[in-house]
Amino acid sequence: MGVLIGISDIREAAERIGGHVVRTPTIHSPGLSEFLGTPVTTKLELLQRTGSFKARGATAKLLTLTDAERAAGVVAVSGGNHGIALAHMAAALHIKATVVMSRTAPRRAADLVEETGASLRLTDGMAEAFALTERLRAEGLTLVHPFDDALVIAGQGTVGLEFAEDAAELTDIVVSIGGGGLIAGVAVAFKALRPDVRVWGVETEGATTMAEALAAGGPVTVDLSSIVTTLSPPAVSQLTYDHVSALVEDILVVSDAEAVRGVLDLAEHAKVWAEPAAGCLLPAARQVVERVGDGARLGLVVCGGNATTADIMEWARRFDL
Structure with missing residues (x-):
């Protein structure tokens, strides 16, 4: 353990x-x-x-970022609420956010993400969403994982x-x-x-x-x-x-x-x-x-x-x- x-x-x-x-x-x-x-x-x-509740964890992570990480931006994978929270709280802290969601996520969640100015990336399923998030992380974005x-x-x-x-x-x-x-x-x-x-x-x-x-x-x-x-x-x-x-x-x-x-x-x-x-x-x-x-x-x-x-x-x- x-x-x-x-x-x-x-x-x-x-x-x-x-x-x-x-x-x-x-x-x-x-x-x-x-x-x-x-x-x-x-x-x-x-x-x-x-x-x-997702606003709590997203904010706790965002407030620990270095200046370089803030400048590069953050990425998250979400079934809905984590993406909404990260997009909203990142916008409030002037950090560029990318949110990856499955097309099965509620349409309202996707709309709320886009309304913040965050970049929304849609995939065919959650497994694909996690995979795309890892690729974006490898490109230099800081991952704000929903639970890990x-x-x-x-x-x-x-x-x-x-x-x-x-x-x-x-x-x-x-x-x-x-x-x-x-x-x-x-x-x-x-x-x-x-x-x-x-x-x-x-x-x-x-x-x-x-x-x-x-x-x-x-x-x-x-x-x-x-x-x-x-x-x-x-x-x-x-x-x-x-x-x-x-x-x-x-x-x-x-x-x-x-x-x-x-x-x-x-x-x-x-x-x-x-x-x-x-x-x-x-x-x-x-x-x-x-x-x-x-x-x-x-x-x-x-x-x-x-x-x-x-x-x-x-x-x-x-x-x-």
Whole structure:
């Protein structure tokens, strides 16, 4: 196992990015508590700049660049939210950014990237997107990886730092997993500050990169078929795998239909408009309650809200919701 980041790394990241990102609300949700039959506290990271937690990690990395790296520019590969965050935060810091995305990414995400003035490069799939990003990195751009970077993970870990500091009593935290940067950082923060809290990860069917990595004993490449592109890298990294295997209770897998149903349930019961990467938390939370029994007090990291009404309605019709 490699070296894991520590709570000191997350505190340093929090100090570095403090003037650039929002300390998002941590609130008890009466509606979700009634819906799930147990007390629920939410960390509303969909209210973050750029609509997701990704602004934290991107900013944490950008603020460490040398003058030469800033001048050369940065590149990132993204299923949506990381690219939006990097493009937006790089523009604010006057750094030229190139974002590589699959054509399967939401059109709104591509539009938001282009609106910042960043260069957008589209590929036929996520594997091709990662390959193009590596070529651009070799040409001299600095890579801002969405999860395989200790600075980025520390930045995402500030979500957990704030949640652990601001929430009342919790027994279990539920966090979505794409590449694993968010859950790695959140788990480090909670295990340092609230070691008795269990941390659970959630993936969707067709994007089970972390679950398959844990089964195989290390990162493996997965054939992707989930509609939830923001949770769909072709593989997790050794760095995020090491954190999750050491600190996370288990990975829960839900269907795409359940994730979309969760978006509708979040709107109805929590009064927030989230994306399927956050909607998957609710069916997973039910699994957690079934496994831990009475006395569960849940924390949900509502990671992002970058989905349009048209996106959700199309998916709802597809799954006959």
